[in-house]
Amino acid sequence: MKHVGRGAAPSGAPHPIDQPLSDDQLPKTPAELKAAYRYQFTSDLYDEAYPAGWFPVFARVCRDIDAMGAERLGFRWAQLKEKFGAARWYGSYAGPHARTESGEPSADLLKIASAIREAADRTSSMCMVCGEHAELDQSRSWVLTLCEKHTQERAQKEGAYPECDLPPGPTFDEELAAAVEKSGRAIHFVKAQELLDAMGDIRYDAAPLNRALEVPAMAFIRNPAMNSAELMHEYRTAILDFMPCGYLSIDAAETAARLFHEFNVQPAEAAASRAKKTQDDGSVVVFLDIDGVLHPDMSPPEDEFSCIEAFERAVSSYGEVDIVITGRKRLSMGLDRIRSKFSIEVASRIVGVTPDLSGEEDAADPCLERTVWMAKNRSATPAQEHRWIGVGPLRAFSGEEPVDQVLLVSPQVGFTDEDGALLQQAIEAKLEDARASGVLRG
Numbered sequence: 001m002k003h004v005g006r007g008a009a010p011s012g013a014p015h016p017i018d019q020p021l022s023d024d025q026l027p028k029t030p031a032e033l034k035a036a037y038r039y040q041f042t043s044d045l046y047d048e049a050y051p052a053g054w055f056p057v058f059a060r061v062c063r064d065i066d067a068m069g070a071e072r073l074g075f076r077w078a079q080l081k082e083k084f085g086a087a088r089w090y091g092s093y094a095g096p097h098a099r100t101e102s103g104e105p106s107a108d109l110l111k112i113a114s115a116i117r118e119a120a121d122r123t124s125s126m127c128m129v130c131g132e133h134a135e136l137d138q139s140r141s142w143v144l145t146l147c148e149k150h151t152q153e154r155a156q157k158e159g160a161y162p163e164c165d166l167p168p169g170p171t172f173d174e175e176l177a178a179a180v181e182k183s184g185r186a187i188h189f190v191k192a193q194e195l196l197d198a199m200g201d202i203r204y205d206a207a208p209l210n211r212a213l214e215v216p217a218m219a220f221i222r223n224p225a226m227n228s229a230e231l232m233h234e235y236r237t238a239i240l241d242f243m244p245c246g247y248l249s250i251d252a253a254e255t256a257a258r259l260f261h262e263f264n265v266q267p268a269e270a271a272a273s274r275a276k277k278t279q280d281d282g283s284v285v286v287f288l289d290i291d292g293v294l295h296p297d298m299s300p301p302e303d304e305f306s307c308i309e310a311f312e313r314a315v316s317s318y319g320e321v322d323i324v325i326t327g328r329k330r331l332s333m334g335l336d337r338i339r340s341k342f343s344i345e346v347a348s349r350i351v352g353v354t355p356d357l358s359g360e361e362d363a364a365d366p367c368l369e370r371t372v373w374m375a376k377n378r379s380a381t382p383a384q385e386h387r388w389i390g391v392g393p394l395r396a397f398s399g400e401e402p403v404d405q406v407l408l409v410s411p412q413v414g415f416t417d418e419d420g421a422l423l424q425q426a427i428e429a430k431l432e433d434a435r436a437s438g439v440l441r442g
């Protein structure tokens with residue numbers, strides 16, 4: 001019988017178009033690799049590190065997975081990182097045949113997993129800079145897998161890792177400036193002097209970061225659940241993410257958010273440092289009611305905070321905004337639980353709650369509570385004391401507030417994107433005043 005039609009290959013050999021790439025033809029950069037095996041990179045990668053010396057091994061395993069037949073299409077990379085001197089590559093496999101009928105991993109899944117494991121294992125004896133045979137350099141707490149040449153180079157450059165042979169990338173300052181530009185908000189980076197002291201061989205200078213962000217570095221909070229080895233490793237990873245190493249693709253804003261998680265830094269700690277301001281820095285206080293704003297009045301518990309995203313969309317790009325919680329929810333729910341409903345970035349800008357001035361006979365007076373909070377925390381200048389905006393339902397206001405400082409929200413509907421646009425206008429107007437008076441630059 002004769003083969004007919006396109007692609008009928010003789011003697012079972014694959015059609016040339018399906019021929020896996022030879023080692024020489026393999027992509028040379030992460031971008032090329034992603035273009036070649038696009039389906040493998042359709043998940044958001046939690047970490048993404050491609051040390052130059054290991055890249056060919058990684059490219060080969062992408063190719064080998066691709067050569068495994070139709071079932072390969074369920075495979076996605078999830079996390080690509082280095083740990084303790086070797087690659088740690090993780091993927092997920094959601095192919096229809098990922099599991100056998102009895103729930104065991106399928107042959108396809110096992111085949112992919114073992115290909116990845118074998119490839120990653122090989123990196124433990126490969127120089128991460130050049131790919132030559134290497135041993136773990138444990139001369140410092142920061143272990144790296146380096147060949148003799150690069151171990152020596154590292155020894156000569158005290159406190160540095162060998163960045164000389166890594167692919168060129170943007171500088172630290174450039175990368176941060178771009179990240180800040182992109183996210184449109186300041187990032188609070190946190191560093192632990194005690195950790196830096198304990199790990200004396202890692203020289204890390206927070207100054208460029210502070211310069212780039214124009215925010216003071218704050219203290220790293222130690223996660224008591226970690227032992228010192230874990231802590232060191234995690235800290236090193238954190239530093240790596242912030243360094244101009246070229247082979248790490250980072251989004252500094254996301255990394256900062258991750259740091260908050262990984263180091264168990266409470267947004268409360270971050271916010272505490274911005275509660276009281278003894279100088280006028282041009283920032284704007286937004287007093288925020290929860291009930292009737294972040295959800296319609298009388299919402300059942302499962303529907304509470306249903307409007308939080310619209311509010312976050314409105315304020316997230318304004319690093320100058322500090323948020324103070326007002327209204328009954330602050331008393332019934334407490335600040336920590338309220339903060340936990342917000343994204344980390346916004347939560348770390350919730351600087352406090354207004355004082356509860358209601359007595360046994362006096363009803364709450366939100367207007368007075370706002371005034372007292374401002375007098376206590378924002379009274380460096382008269383202008384600072386008046387730079388606030390109240391966001392709430394009608395009941396949150398006395399009617400005597402300046403009209404441009406009040407954003408009324410319909411308590412039957414809750415905060416909408418239209419409210420968000422009005423809030424942004426109000427914030428812009430306040431910032432414009434601050435700029436005009438010279439307290440805020442730019």
Ligand SMILES: [Zn+2]
Nearest residue numbers: 127130147150
């Ligand atoms: Zn090397």
